[in-house]
Amino acid sequence: SDELTQAPSVSVSPGQTARITCSGDALPKQYVYWYQKKPGQAPVLVIYKDSERPSGIPERFSGSSSGTMVTLTISGVVAEDEADYYCQSADSSSTYVVFGGGTKLTVL
Amino acid sequence: QLVESGGGLVRPGGSLRLSCAASGFSFRNYYMSWFRQAPGKGLEWVSSITSSASTIYYADSVKGRFTVSRDNAKDSLYLQMIRLRVEDTALYYCARQQGASIAAVATGWFDPWGQGTLVTVSS
Numbered sequence: 001s002d003e004l005t006q007a008p009s010v011s012v013s014p015g016q017t018a019r020i021t022c023s024g025d026a027l028p029k030q031y032v033y034w035y036q037k038k039p040g041q042a043p044v045l046v047i048y049k050d051s052e053r054p055s056g057i058p059e060r061f062s063g064s065s066s067g068t069m070v071t072l073t074i075s076g077v078v079a080e081d082e083a084d085y086y087c088q089s090a091d092s093s094s095t096y097v098v099f100g101g102g103t104k105l106t107v108l
Numbered sequence: 109q110l111v112e113s114g115g116g117l118v119r120p121g122g123s124l125r126l127s128c129a130a131s132g133f134s135f136r137n138y139y140m141s142w143f144r145q146a147p148g149k150g151l152e153w154v155s156s157i158t159s160s161a162s163t164i165y166y167a168d169s170v171k172g173r174f175t176v177s178r179d180n181a182k183d184s185l186y187l188q189m190i191r192l193r194v195e196d197t198a199l200y201y202c203a204r205q206q207g208a209s210i211a212a213v214a215t216g217w218f219d220p221w222g223q224g225t226l227v228t229v230s231s
Contacts, residue, residue: 031207033217035151042201043151045219049207054219086151094212095165097141097153 002026002091004100011106018074020103022087025068030089032070034063037084037102046085047072074105082107110202115225122192126225128185128202136180139205141218142187144198144227152198155187156205156213163213170196192229199224 004024012018022032034047045054047063050070060075074081087100114126128140142154155166155176164176175188185202201224207216 030215037151042221042223043218044221045217048217048219084150088151088217090212090215094215096167097156097214099151099153102150
């Protein structure tokens with residue numbers, strides 16, 4: 001299957017580390033990208049090509065990959081990080097863009 | 109920057125044409141894509157178009173009903189939607205695509221995104 005699977009929710013306290021995972025059978029062959037989505041705002045790219053951070057994105061955002069799973073790590077979470085996070089990739093034939101179902105990050 | 113327009117309320121079976129105006133970058137050199145987010149749901153890819161419009165891909169959910177096009181002279185992207193269904197109700201976004209190739213149009217990342225235009229399909 002080329003679907004991407006994310007946990008529906010993750011909760012952390014300010015200052016802690018949040019880890020959001022995304023799994024899929026095609027991931028060993030495809031890069032993964034991560035987007036932050038806040039209500040009423042456009043999605044924002046926070047990680048590209050598994051682990052690269054776009055300019056302007058805080059250093060506390062990082063990405064890693066291992067086999068069929070990729071992880072978005074937010075170190076030292078702050079209140080403004082509360083948002084939905086989506087992983088995105090392509091299917092194994094590079095014909096369809098695929099999103100995970102999204103993970104809601106709650107900062108306690 | 110990307111600015112979408114053209115959304116609105118339409119009855120099931122109706123049609124609508126969305127536009128996306130680009131500025132601040134060389135539009136003609138980039139692949140572009142449409143996405144949507146239904147109320148309370150996640151992000152969904154709709155369609156991607158190469159810089160010259162030579163290759164276009166669609167999600168299965170819209171294939172045969174939606175048509176993407178672009179006018180590089182006007183720095184604009186379009187989405188023509190026909191035979192609209194209630195389940196097409198969503199906020200529609202356009203985004204610039206990077207990192208893809210002609211052999212792998214659906215790859216790469218999307219940045220920036222517009223603010224979206226709301227399409228409501230209801231009787």
